[in-house]
Amino acid sequence: MKKIAVLTSGGDAPGMNPGIRAVVRAGIYHGLEVVGVRHGYAGLLRGDFIPMTLESVGDIVQRGGTCLYTARCPEFMTPEGQQLGFEHLRQSGIEALIVFGGDGSFHGALRLHEMGIQTIGVPSTIDNDIACCDLTIGFDTAVQTVIEAIDKIRDTATSHERTYVVEVMGRSAGHIALQAGLAGGAESVLIPEVPYQLEDVIKRLERGIARGKKHSIIVIAEGAGSGVEVGQYVREHTGLDVRVTVLGHVQRGGAPTATDRVLASRLGAYAVNLCMAGESGKMAATQNGELCAVPFETVFNSVRAPEMSVYQLADILSI
Structure with a gap:
């Protein structure tokens, strides 16, 4: 193997840059030429390739975000788009492609694998x-x-004796809401994986009020409702002073934590090793800490469910 490429696809995620860095530096360390594909699969269709160096x-x-930029590309999900992307890779002498992204990005990578690209x-x-x-x-x-936002919102909720509803991202999954809700001490956590009744949320608020509680935080995942x-x-059924904060895309930005930097570095370098070993059509991952x-x-046929023990603990501790 002499030449590999790397792209970032779909929504950006803090840690993509450390991952790109790991691919480039590990690849160069092993004597490979590394190419960056800008703007994800959209850039692949245009042949938007740039040489990657240690300095780049x-x-x-x-840094958060991705230095290669990213985009969503419905055109690549068509047979014509996939063929065009395949041809650009072949014409450029690229033997393997490393894709940072989620489920949709992996479906595109699988199709290229089936066409003969590692x-x-x-x-x-x-x-x-995933x-x-x-x-x-x-x-x-x-x-x-999200935790930092909840901590700040709780300060003003306490000062004004208000109830705040905080809507967080996660698409159709409740992992962010669950982890942040537990860590932030939310009184109610609403996630799409667990059916809920707003009447139960009201009852929990009323129990708190009965014992003198003057403020509350409700965390809801975007996939669980508005x-x-x-x-x-809540406002109509309790008369409480209720405010709503939709955190939105602020959750996708910012400097990656040490955990994300280390994870991205490990997975990026490991992806290079997999390419050199001739592996293809696979996801680089850690399971129980091991690469x-x-x-x-296998990934597509599996479902990542929230840890119900964590959900139950959040419920217990918010009594």
């Missing part, structure tokens, strides 16, 4: 909704961002 990835380990995926999404791995790159940073609608319901390669098909 200097001073990015602490592909390795690196799980990178704040949602932490199965068969301990953590996805970006999740730890996103949770930390924070605005929950806030309106491993998992076939894309």
Whole structure:
């Protein structure tokens, strides 16, 4: 093997830059030529390739986002788009492609694998909704961002004796809401994986009020409903002073935590090793802290469910 490429696809995640850095520096260490594909699969369709050097990835380990940029590309999911991407890789002499992204990005990588390009995926999404791995790159940073926001919101909730509803990201998964809700001491945590009744949320608030509690935090995952609608319901059924904060894309930015930097560095370098070993159509991951390669098909056929023991603990501690 002489030449590999790396791209970031889908939503950005804190830790992508340390991952890119690891791919480039590990690749060069092993004598490989490394190419960056800008703007994800959209850039692949345009042949937007740039040479990557040691200097090109200097001073990015602490930066959020991705220096290669990213985009969503519906065109690549068509047979014509996939063929065009395949041809650009072949014409450029690229033998293997390392893809940082989530489920959709991996489906694109699998298709290239089936067409004859070596592909390795690196799980990178704040949602932490990819199965068969301990953590996805970006999740730890996103949770930390939410916790910092909840801590600040609780200060003003205490000062004004208010109830706050905080809506967090996660797409159709509740991992961010669950971890941040427990760590932030939320009185209620609403996630899409567990059915809930707003009447139960009201009862919990009323129990707190009965014992003298003057402020509360309700955390809801975006996949579980609208924070605005929950806030309106609580306000109408309790008469409480309720405010709603939708954290939005602030959760995807910011300097990656040490956990995300180390994870991305390990997985990026390991992805290079997998390419050199001739592996393809697999995701680089950690399981119980150990590096491993998992076939894309196994990942797609598995579901990452929230830890119910954590959900139950959050419920117990918010009594």
